[in-house]
Amino acid sequence: MTPRIEEIKEKKLIGVSCHMSISNNKTGKLWKGFRQRVSEISHMVSSDSISLQYYPEDYFTYFDPRRNFVKWAAVEVSKETDIPKGMQCLKVPAGRYAVFEYKGPSNDSGIFQYIYNEWLPQSLYRLGHRPHFEVLGEKYKNNDPNSEEEIWIPIDLF
Template identity: 30%
Template sequence: MNPVFKKIEEKKLVGYRVICDGDEYAQEIPKAVQTLTNRVDDIKNIIYPVKQLGVFKSGETSEKDDGYWVAFEVSEYTDVPVDMVTLTVEKQQYAVYDYSGPARNIFIEYEKIHKSIEQSGYIRVRNKWTLEIYSTWGDPDQINVQLCDPIKGKINKKAEVN
């Protein structure tokens, strides 16, 4: 299945930021997901309590943007728990792909998205936020997620069009 290309409005997020060595993310992200799941009632103004987000930048980032965020979307920041962080993701155009299956296969799905982006004439924007919008996340062998890879306008043979 090919991704859908669409704009996603600004998102205000509250949750946890995971920063560790690259090979440790596979262990640390599930811990943060479980902690956030257990603390959902402590977050005010959640828009969709059945949708948890993972957020990261795939390109080189500044120190303030490094890491992986697990969060819930909120309508506004109110009484954010002291051990949690906020992140505002600006409105952006994305290639969006629905994936169901084992979490370990997400990297394969991203490869498919990247090929579809290239074949469709869009350009990946690696310094913008990638969104993973999970509707099920408790069982790593069966997740449901929308993978949202940031893109910008189509290109033609002579020039880039924005």
């Protein structure tokens, strides 16, 4: 699977976040609460949802499934005004991303093992320290083998 490489401008997101780890995964609870309130958000760029992870800088160097990171359930907005109570704004910095078109269940960790253990070490890039995110569009069906999403991995040239 070969990704496309994209340079993005800063993105503005509005959503909810929580600290979690792989071994203490709170993704379902996070998304359930967000989905109930997404209609309160103004200035949405599209109907796509964004699942975003912000890892500590050395997270992948010293990987431990019990180590915390911040996970977001969000949507992209054109301006960060009228933020609903209990939600926050996050600015994703401009930068280069490898974008993988993934088809399959979202609970299959094999795609991430491929990206981090096979594709990235053989590429001309190193992992960038910016948020990692998935764009969940109209073809996304949680944990369905026919689900489709885009996986955005931050990269920098060596």
